[in-house]
Amino acid sequence: MTARDAAARVLVRVVRDSSFAAAALEAELSRTKLDDRDRAFVTELVYGTLRVLPFIESELDARAKKPTKGLPWDARAALWVAAQQIFFMRVPVFAAVDETVTAVRRAGGSKMSGFANAVLRKLAAAPKPERTRALFESCPRDLRDALVRALGDDGARQFLGEMAPPPIGLRVRAEGTRDAMMKRIAEAKPSAELLEGRLSPLCINARGVGKPQSLAGYDEGELSIQEEGSQVIALSLGATKDERVLDACAGRGNKTGVLALAGAKVDACDRDPRKLERLAEDLARLRVSTNATHAVDWTIGSGDVTGEYDAVLVDAPCSGIGTLRRRPELALRERAPLAERTALQRAIALAAAKHVARGGRFVYAVCSVLREEAEDVVSAFAPAGLEPAPFPISALKDASAARLLPYIHGTDGYFLASFRRV
Numbered sequence: 308m309t310a311r312d313a314a315a316r317v318l319v320r321v322v323r324d325s326s327f328a329a330a331a332l333e334a335e336l337s338r339t340k341l342d343d344r345d346r347a348f349v350t351e352l353v354y355g356t357l358r359v360l361p362f363i364e365s366e367l368d369a370r371a372k373k374p375t376k377g378l379p380w381d382a383r384a385a386l387w388v389a390a391q392q393i394f395f396m397r398v399p400v401f402a403a404v405d406e407t408v409t410a411v412r413r414a415g416g417s418k419m420s421g422f423a424n425a426v427l428r429k430l431a432a433a434p435k436p437e438r439t440r441a442l443f444e445s446c447p448r449d450l451r452d453a454l455v456r457a458l459g460d461d462g463a464r465q466f467l468g469e470m471a472p473p474p475i476g477l478r479v480r481a482e483g484t485r486d487a488m489m490k491r492i493a494e495a496k497p498s499a500e501l502l503e504g505r506l507s508p509l510c511i512n513a514r515g516v517g518k519p520q521s522l523a524g525y526d527e528g529e530l531s532i533q534e535e536g537s538q539v540i541a542l543s544l545g546a547t548k549d550e551r552v553l554d555a556c557a558g559r560g561n562k563t564g565v566l567a568l569a570g571a572k573v574d575a576c577d578r579d580p581r582k583l584e585r586l587a588e589d590l591a592r593l594r595v596s597t598n599a600t601h602a603v604d605w606t607i608g609s610g611d612v613t614g615e616y617d618a619v620l621v622d623a624p625c626s627g628i629g630t631l632r633r634r635p636e637l638a639l640r641e642r643a644p645l646a647e648r649t650a651l652q653r654a655i656a657l658a659a660a661k662h663v664a665r666g667g668r669f670v671y672a673v674c675s676v677l678r679e680e681a682e683d684v685v686s687a688f689a690p691a692g693l694e695p696a697p698f699p700i701s702a703l704k705d706a707s708a709a710r711l712l713p714y715i716h717g718t719d720g721y722f723l724a725s726f727r728r729v
Contacts, residue, residue, distance in 0.1 A: 313341065315387070318356060318357070321636050328357060357636055363394070364376075379414050390430055394430075395438055447638060454467070476532065476533050476537070478511075478531045485509065510535040540721060543670050543698045543699075544566065546566045546570075551598075551616045553616040553620070555622075556621055556624065560587075578602065618668040619663045619668070623673050624652070626680060627674055629711075632713055653684050660691055663693075668728075671685055673721065681710070685724045696725050696727035708723070
């Protein structure tokens, strides 16, 4: 199996089977015998193709006598991979075309391989498209319009244009330990690229470190995997030692870990009990624990959560659009109407906010940049006794609301807003 074959197989799983790209890619790479260079090539092919797939399909169909959607999945994916190389990568055209024609012949015979050869030769003779235009046109119209509403036309184009594979976000255990950890990683991985996070004092943005779980310090709890913007959300609550804190939508516990390491007494909640089990396992690696965990569906009530807290964090379930550079397949999926998202997020936030003590802090966050999941949600907080309050961390410069954006901050896209109970 070649690197191109492996990339095509991953793309079939993502597009046909609705698999997540990261999981499908990891599974494919684990079963192939490719060297590091080819593994990197597969990764670039998969993510690069997903980011411009609608554009690629339209360009292929414009040069074919019949729509390529009628081809077997293996053949379709092989054509996608070839088009990505011809248009957007520094790969010799003959290599992309010849290997693809061979793959299509295996999938559908000589007649189909002749069809593929003719289409790809026409594609290779066409002018190279502008990548930013391809990225913008590949975004579904409804999502494109929503991004323009939130960020303006220029902002939407910059957001969609920031689609280069992001670094791995690493989190050190405590402030003041980052320099030593960067030195430790650099000694073990001399070819790695390591940069301090721009906003989080705990963050190391890394490339070329291999599997991060294998890094020295991970098993001992000195190092964790967490994207920088996600770290900022946890830090934005300003949790301190012995404060009673509610992490209302804890998921698998990355933010819970930050809060617990700050010395707070954290109650962690999630609708899915399995996520809480994963959370407990990771906190054990960090040698900290929660005060309690609760399986809670905030849309129907507080469950076993009682009393008031010094600080409450709601990292609400959302569209995930802020993570598009990391999960480009999200743009290809059907999405719930934004009005439904707004109503759900508002219900969750208001239910959890009832547990904020007078004078206590409340942070609402989503890994989305869309207005409907941001300002439209928090507009309902004032009648609930929550007033905007500055974030207690210098990275957010005394603001009470912020968007983190890849083209400005280098993070994934987020919205977060800070309040105090009056």
